[in-house]
Amino acid sequence: MILHRVFQFSTVLRSALSVQLRRNIGFTAVVFNKTKNLDPIQKLFVDKIRDYDAKSTKAGGPVDTTAEYQKNMAEEIAKLQRLYGGGDLLKFPDFKFEAPKFEEVSK
Known part of the structure; x- marks a missing residue:
């Protein structure tokens, strides 16, 4: 029973490490490609x-x-x-929003 649990734990650990290594390798490949010359x-x-x-x-x-x-x-x-x-169509429009006016309601 204990051996079975250790084996399960090592399988889960191995799986997690595998995912982490793949992510790290993928990330470092992108970083190294930025520094290399382009094809x-x-x-x-x-x-x-x-x-x-x-x-x-x-x-x-x-x-x-x-x-x-x-x-x-x-x-x-x-x-x-x-x-x-009309207006300048090549310029991004200016938006002006006013804060809403709230009224106090008493019961």
Whole structure:
């Protein structure tokens, strides 16, 4: 009976340690991958994203757009301004909440 309990305890302990080791190994793999060089496909992808970001920052908007795109964009913005009462659609709205006024009720 005691041997059976020891065996059960060691099985549970082994299972818990196994889970913990797998988690730690998974975590350290992520940390080590951050410090390693990227593989060529990942590097190409990241370089293209950075290149597009630099171009869009320089252009002040989407890159390589046509006159038709600009016209459609202006029309859509005008529609939205008519629908929602104007204002700057590119700015995040300011929300102002007032505290509710409670009345004291006596019984």
